[in-house]
Amino acid sequence: MSDSTEEVRAYTVRLELVDRPGELLRALEPIADHGGNLLSIFHERGNVTPRGHIPVEVDLEATPERFEAIVDSLREEGINVIQAGADRYGTELTVVLIGHIVDTDLSDTLDRIEDASDASIRDLSLSTPDGDAGESSARVRLAAQRGAADAALATVREVAEEKGLRVVEPLAGDAA
């Protein structure tokens, strides 16, 4: 990576592939050729688009200029690039909510956190030792955009305060 001083970032590319052998490999080659680092491939084999194509979501890391070259090269190869951009969710954070979580409409709580903070809820674990009526705890794992973890936390705090819930927050960044 000596030709670029730009930071490597995470990107997601959504492709639509024609359903024939070798298509996936053909789509991945330009990524490797242009120095992208493949992180994951989500190949939705059973989920065919109305046009009979197969959606594939590729997560990769590259510098911004290399990423541009990758997308250009995919298009030159005639591969249908539906969407290409920086990964929406660069950071994850976990919080524990405590209180009358079920009574105060858990799904509404989660919806509002997602809506207001543009974060995505990746995982939820609920513990209601005294049944739905008592105090319970929920561990929520949120994916937020890079640099937006503080904003997501602020939203969690706001929604929790309104509903009378306690929030156990993580320590910021690499602390701990």
Next chain:
Amino acid sequence: MRIAILGAGAVGSSVAELAGEYGHTVTALADSRGAAVDPGGIDVETALDRKEREGVVGGSDPEDALAGAYDVLVEATPTTLGDAQPGFGHLRAALERDRHVVLANKGPVAERYADVRALERESEGRVLMEATVGGAMPVLSTIDDFGPGRITAARGVLNGTANFVLSRMAAEGLGYEHVLAEAQDLGVAEADPSFDVEGTDAALKCVILANVLARGDREYTLADADVEGIKSLPGSALELANEDGRTIRLIGEVSDGAVRVGPRLVPAYGALAVTGTRNIVQLETEHAGRLNVSGRGAGGPETATAVLADVDRLDS
């Protein structure tokens, strides 16, 4: 050095007991009810015996201890908030006589730091306060050695009672009330544990850290701290944290000009997840990464060790 000790609780008594070993003479030991005063050195054992039997350390007026002969006043009366009296008045009286003051009482430097420093500037005496943050741990002297300007942030576990409760709850799967009662039986928690479990004690220590790190650019008091305690934290919260490789600790933070204390998620086997009554302070240094100082954050002999280290610093 001749030492006058105000406050004859666990810390004051321990300072009196250990002072001889450190080569110092205790010329007065006093609490609010009475005093033992002798410019040539009091008999510490007799004074502490008398306190045990009669509830007073001696027949003299506590004011005589403050006005008597000493080089260092050890202020170990209970921490009070707001005007920090009577501790602040004791400190003022000693500094006005150009005597040194070693604080174990957090009140004056948590609530009136600027006033303390102003009095110190007018005096030949100095004020040291290692014992106010983290008991036996050398936190303030480490900051002093590095230079407060080279420390960018501080955080840690600064209350042994709250940490005992949280670590027992996590390890044994017991409820808050159960573990708190156990802590009270063991003498780890006081009959009224609110100062500890509501986060006030940890917050006072963080405020003192903030004052030291701010180097006079800004004064902090308890009112500047955002404080949340661990009272009635359900066991289910610790269980959920544990399932995810984390645990919950009462963490105090001084960072970017803000002081914050509250229960936080930390890695279950990370440095901050100390167990029992152990404390830890992490300092972020400008050029040398992170520094952890861990040890016993409370207790008579532990805190007295920090007090006597300060006395030795004044002696050198």
